[in-house]
Amino acid sequence: MKTFFKRNKLKHFSAIIHNAESILIVPHVNPDGDAIGACLALKGVLENMGKTSYVIVPNEFPEFLQWLKGSDSVFDYERDQIEVENLFKKADTLFCLDFNDFDRGEDMKELLSNFQGERILIDHHPNPEVTCNLVISHPEISSTCELLFMVLEECGLTKFASKDEAEAIFTGMMTDTGNFSYNASSPGTYQIIGRLLEMGIDKDKVHSNVYHTFSEDRWRLIGHSLKEKMVIMPEYRSGYISLSKKELDEFKFQPGDTEGLVNYPLMVKGIVFCALFLEKDDEIKVSLRSKGNFQANKFSEKHFKGGGHMNAAGGSSELTLDETVKKFEMLLIEYKTDLLNSF
Ligand code: 5GP
Ligand code: MN
Numbered sequence: 001m002k003t004f005f006k007r008n009k010l011k012h013f014s015a016i017i018h019n020a021e022s023i024l025i026v027p028h029v030n031p032d033g034d035a036i037g038a039c040l041a042l043k044g045v046l047e048n049m050g051k052t053s054y055v056i057v058p059n060e061f062p063e064f065l066q067w068l069k070g071s072d073s074v075f076d077y078e079r080d081q082i083e084v085e086n087l088f089k090k091a092d093t094l095f096c097l098d099f100n101d102f103d104r105g106e107d108m109k110e111l112l113s114n115f116q117g118e119r120i121l122i123d124h125h126p127n128p129e130v131t132c133n134l135v136i137s138h139p140e141i142s143s144t145c146e147l148l149f150m151v152l153e154e155c156g157l158t159k160f161a162s163k164d165e166a167e168a169i170f171t172g173m174m175t176d177t178g179n180f181s182y183n184a185s186s187p188g189t190y191q192i193i194g195r196l197l198e199m200g201i202d203k204d205k206v207h208s209n210v211y212h213t214f215s216e217d218r219w220r221l222i223g224h225s226l227k228e229k230m231v232i233m234p235e236y237r238s239g240y241i242s243l244s245k246k247e248l249d250e251f252k253f254q255p256g257d258t259e260g261l262v263n264y265p266l267m268v269k270g271i272v273f274c275a276l277f278l279e280k281d282d283e284i285k286v287s288l289r290s291k292g293n294f295q296a297n298k299f300s301e302k303h304f305k306g307g308g309h310m311n312a313a314g315g316s317s318e319l320t321l322d323e324t325v326k327k328f329e330m331l332l333i334e335y336k337t338d339l340l341n342s343f
Pocket of ligand 2: 098
């Protein structure tokens, strides 16, 4: 049988899993549907194989993912620091899912980089910068969940995946492609969805759990952002939304409430690049999205200490919110030719 992965990688992956006894699974900070879906799917498979594993998130994850099986047993480093440090002392194997740099573990960075056991990376961000015993990095695959499923399938381990794990995988595939609206043109993606349907997933229920469970405050925040805060600059084919801490508090911001908000300016005809600026306690969180060949990740690396994918990237700024917005507007002047020529 022809395999996507090199046979020695598959052998290595199988051997690590076979030998592992105490396993930690960690996603990036502010984990999204792909990060959480991959972690919980892997945890489920390992448990169905009789292995002990723990999912540890660097910080809280959105409520719209908390219906996924295993959510209630997730450790949160911000909340459960002592327990997590103890787990790191005892574990022999660490899976790093959906990130390419230990910096993305935020406060867990030291724990991740000092871990002495087997470290495995499974990720789809370009240019991995982590030291791991096994690196499965494929930026051409649209989600870590899809990549994880491919590895499990080729190692013959999907027989340990039930409907719950299949739904976790589907969640990540769906959320990282904007419900299959971008980065979702590979036939392989739909072949996997076919497999997940055979495994019994309720696709419509997953969609509804993720996208139709907004709080009223979340909708009002979106309304406020679109009516009062969205700035469209057709002369640069760009747009942005900025939200202060005061505004976020006014709408009782919860993790996940701004998920997807960054995309709205990109839905305006002609716009190819956009940003969302969120004022947090100690920094401005920057999210960037682009269409076509404008490289949001390069822009983020260069100007906002970040990275990501070509069309979806993020970073941060230590300036004030107003200064950050000004900086962005000034940068648009510098990038005007690229923006106007983007296709
Ligand atoms: P989001 O805007 O949804 O937070 O992130 C979009 C993409 O950019 C994701 O692939 C995420 O991994 C990446 N990203 C977000 N924030 C950062 C950051 O601070 N540093 C890096 N290197 N990547 C980021
Ligand atoms: Mn992802």
